[in-house]
Amino acid sequence: MIEAQGLFKRYGDKTAVNGISFTVHPGKVTGFLGPNGAGKSTTMRMIVGLDTPSAGSVSVNGRRYAEHQAPLREVGALLEAKAFHTKRSAYNHLRAMAATHGIPNSRVHEVIEMTGLGPVAKKRVGGFSMGMGQRLGIAVAMLGDPQTVILDEPVNGLDPEGVQWIRHLARGLAAEGRTVFLSSHLMSEMAMTADHLIVIGRGRIIADAPVSEIIAGRGQLRTRVRTDRPSELLAALGGDGTTSTFLEPDVLEITGPDPRRIAEAALRQQVLVYELTPLQASLEEAYMELTASEVEYSSHDLPLGAQAQDVPEGSRS
Amino acid sequence: MSTSTSTPAAPPGARRSDGPRLSFARVLRSEWIKVTTVPSTVILLACTLVVMVGLAALASWSLQTGQAQLDSGGPPPQMGPPGEPLPDFSDLARGTPSSGIIFGQLLIASLAVVLIASEWATGMIRSTMVAVPKRVPALLAKNVIVAAVSFLIGAAAALLSYVVAQPILAVEDLDFALSDDKIVASIVNTGTYLALIAVISMGIGTLLRNTAGGVVTAVGLFFVLPVIVVNLISGLADWIPDASRFLPTNAGEQLVAVVAEEGALTQLEGGLVMAAWAVVLLVASLLVTRRRDI
Known part of the structure; x- marks a missing residue:
């Protein structure tokens, strides 16, 4: 369960996330949908405490992420691909991550098997393709057998088989009663995977409803x-x-x-x-309709995405 | 490839009572794994050891040659600044175990900067801070590991240097016993010196989050600034040479010195001054890291 209340994030004079409140419930896949620069990644980074909210708060399973005794068991997060040291092997990266929580080595081998990294586990991460990096990120997310799973653009760079695997993984995790929060700008992917959608544009929530309702209501x-x-x-x-x-x-x-x-x-x-x-009216059309109206409300600003796109990158690092 | 997790979710209450959770000892272990699983780190540490012992061997060889020259009534060898009286060779010989510091500290400083700054460069820092979201334990553990490793490398290099230097020095009867005054302290403090260099450098690397900038700043502080003071600006005011005693490497020199120089800090004072640098930079880096977005 993820609960955000009045979450704000400003980088300098740019507002990346503009006072959003939402709840992500366990037992289903919640999609976090929005164009690039809409504030998806920033929101997810705030959930796991990498970014501090300028105002508002977000809790996971009732507490701030950092206050949990075993954060990796509460939340498994795939944030950006390649949050790894390039010279270290996948196996050693997982070992180092597992060690912080005393997670046994057997679990490291399990997640390597689960993500299909077996053949490359002992190779340096620097040589990984984007898809392999993505699989390693998911392996890290699954290390703590977490109650809540956050995946930021998980299908990026994956081959069709990998995309299907992610879909099954997300649905399987939700079926086990876990909270699954999945961001994407691919509407078609969301239509196949998500039960519930939170649509975000320009740092604001545009829609928060079951997928079927969003499709039915539009088009x-x-x-x-x-x-x-x-x-x-x-x-x-x-x-x-x-x-x-x-x-x-x-x-x-x-x-x-x-x-x-x-x-x-x-x-x-x-x-x-x-x-x-x-x-059937596709989710894509529904989404375009939703975000198009969001653009209309602010027709004097730059087009959607163009302004906000550079915000997280520019003020981080 | 399986399509679901292998372990089903257990009821929430049961799984949190014990078993996997964060602890400082575990974070330490994780940082130890990180240090040992990047090849360049291990290579750099091995290089440090070899270079330090090699330098000590060269230094003792140079002393031995100089002493031989003196004994044969030749012109006095050039040791130290021109015009100054020739120092006592047996005193110089006692300094050989720690003589590798000159180069060793450059390698250790680079290593410490790289260990933290490369996490930012590669994105690894995000994995680290998601696993340890309070951040301070992760950074503290990294400092403990790099300080401990640097201490061991420094002390081991000094001890090895002592062993290697003795037969070379013995040719001219310049050899000395481990039990001689201040020798053990000098060997141990070679480790202490490098440990403090490592913590100062890691503090710089953490504040700058950039490998090149961090290395340049560390080199500037350790090597360039003392030289600037002596050669360029010491004439500007009386207090400048005085204050330069408090630069980290100048203070640290007294930590490993076997013969106390006149007007210099004592061994203890030197150690405390250098430690103060380390503590200030460590605390600053912890505070800043806790506040800033990753």
């Missing part, structure tokens, strides 16, 4: 129709609330009427229809 019913005589079918549907676009000469995307009404119209008109596919 209209669309249907893809394949027919020999599209213009006749459109005429039969009538104009009210119906819009259409031609995808191909014989393929239409119709917005408004549901598939049954389209089929009825086709039957009445004796038009042959050989495809009728309901299209």
